[in-house]
Amino acid sequence: MPKVCRKEPEREKFFKSCPVSSAFCQWDTLYLDNSGVSGIPALCMDKKLKKLPLFSDRPLDKTGYLRYNLIIRIIGVFFMPVTMKEIAKIAGVSQPAVSAALSSKGTTKVSEEMRRKILRIAEELNYMPNNAAQRLRGRATRTIGIFGVPYVSVLTQALMLDISLELEKLNYNLLTCYGDGEDAAVSAVRELVGKGIDGLIITTDFNPLEHFRTPPVPYVFCPPCQLDGFDVAIDRASGIADAFAALQKKGCRRAGYATLSVRDLALKHPNREKYDGIVASLNRYRMEVDREAVILLNHYHGDAEKIVRKIRSLHLDVLFCSNDYIACRLMASLLRWGVRIPEDLKLVGYDGLSLCDIAPVPLATVVQPNSLFAENIVRLLMKRITAKQLSPEPEGILLHSYFYPSESCGFANPHLDTLEFAGDTFSTLELNWKLYHKHKQKEEK
Numbered sequence: 001m002p003k004v005c006r007k008e009p010e011r012e013k014f015f016k017s018c019p020v021s022s023a024f025c026q027w028d029t030l031y032l033d034n035s036g037v038s039g040i041p042a043l044c045m046d047k048k049l050k051k052l053p054l055f056s057d058r059p060l061d062k063t064g065y066l067r068y069n070l071i072i073r074i075i076g077v078f079f080m081p082v083t084m085k086e087i088a089k090i091a092g093v094s095q096p097a098v099s100a101a102l103s104s105k106g107t108t109k110v111s112e113e114m115r116r117k118i119l120r121i122a123e124e125l126n127y128m129p130n131n132a133a134q135r136l137r138g139r140a141t142r143t144i145g146i147f148g149v150p151y152v153s154v155l156t157q158a159l160m161l162d163i164s165l166e167l168e169k170l171n172y173n174l175l176t177c178y179g180d181g182e183d184a185a186v187s188a189v190r191e192l193v194g195k196g197i198d199g200l201i202i203t204t205d206f207n208p209l210e211h212f213r214t215p216p217v218p219y220v221f222c223p224p225c226q227l228d229g230f231d232v233a234i235d236r237a238s239g240i241a242d243a244f245a246a247l248q249k250k251g252c253r254r255a256g257y258a259t260l261s262v263r264d265l266a267l268k269h270p271n272r273e274k275y276d277g278i279v280a281s282l283n284r285y286r287m288e289v290d291r292e293a294v295i296l297l298n299h300y301h302g303d304a305e306k307i308v309r310k311i312r313s314l315h316l317d318v319l320f321c322s323n324d325y326i327a328c329r330l331m332a333s334l335l336r337w338g339v340r341i342p343e344d345l346k347l348v349g350y351d352g353l354s355l356c357d358i359a360p361v362p363l364a365t366v367v368q369p370n371s372l373f374a375e376n377i378v379r380l381l382m383k384r385i386t387a388k389q390l391s392p393e394p395e396g397i398l399l400h401s402y403f404y405p406s407e408s409c410g411f412a413n414p415h416l417d418t419l420e421f422a423g424d425t426f427s428t429l430e431l432n433w434k435l436y437h438k439h440k441q442k443e444e445k
Helices: 009-017 019-024 040-045 062-078 084-091 095-102 112-124 131-136 154-169 182-194 236-250 270-284 304-314 324-336 354-358 370-387 429-444
Strands: 143-147 173-177 199-202 219-221 232-235 255-259 294-296 318-321 346-351 364-367 397-400 402-404
Touching (some): 084 095, 143 154, 154 173, 154 429, 173 182, 232 370, 236 318, 255 270, 304 324
Parallel strands (some): 199 219, 318 346, 346 364
């Protein structure tokens, strides 16, 4: 009776030395019933079994050998992951040589031929590095965690992509996790730390590490508004000031602000920061601050005609909106009821989404500098990881938002004269520009 692994000595070496296989097998030669592999999930969940009940006294044919491989792979998933020690035995090299070959930094400690062999064995056996174990040994895992809601908004999704692009340049991986509520937040952070992350990025409006006596890893706190103790944040009022500087030259004197509800005007809220920027700019240019010019859209229960009548009654020169989506929806209703943009009313959005350029009248907006935000977050985190800073003083870095002029405010927009595609379309203007130029540079090379 032939040995199962006779034609593949590397596999034979592995299954003789692997602790998983030795827990199940009492002989050097394994035989599997060729009739099928039913009952594998139940089998693999019982870790006390001493041998596989699917074995029979018949040798394997080709089909049976394939089923044998399937069972071994399932065993690897349910029982014990492959380690570098076992890969080293199969490859006939030392464990440090395997570690060097699997390192993402590249190495000259093993030949290119041996490195390819080790990588092939690791791939066949579904080797997964144990980040938590590496961190316990004081080694970097090159993995960064993000505590935040990645899909809460289009802008947040874009920020996550920007951060991942920055980490990719430094050969770091990214894990995300979130917990709603104090206990869930602490549990989520513990889960990320348990996976062996080197550092943590916190993008929520609270810092869950405040519940730890000492932060377990270096971190950067970058909330959606300027909260106490922030490391990096966006100055939303600065972009509003830029817009006013341009609009007052066009004779704009009366300004309004459209947002969803009174909750948006609460302290420590991003939309409140935008409103405060409008008030500060009106005061700077000695314009009238009209409290009636704050339009809370939810009060009208979706009645577009009433909202348009309200806007007309205010005799505004310019209407700022708390985000680009609201601005585009309002634009459609205003145009439908005969309000000309920009002749009768100038309209400004906020965020810098790609839809601004494809609005019925291309929308002027205030751009949140997500790319610069991501760069500063990653740069500061790498600095703290290198210095092993667990409880540093908050950096308080404020990044300037900026005005993107366009036809809804009567400005020419040169971006509308070109069609820039990076092989796909992305959610923000900045991402489209950034990835288009990156794509163009690759093509030129």
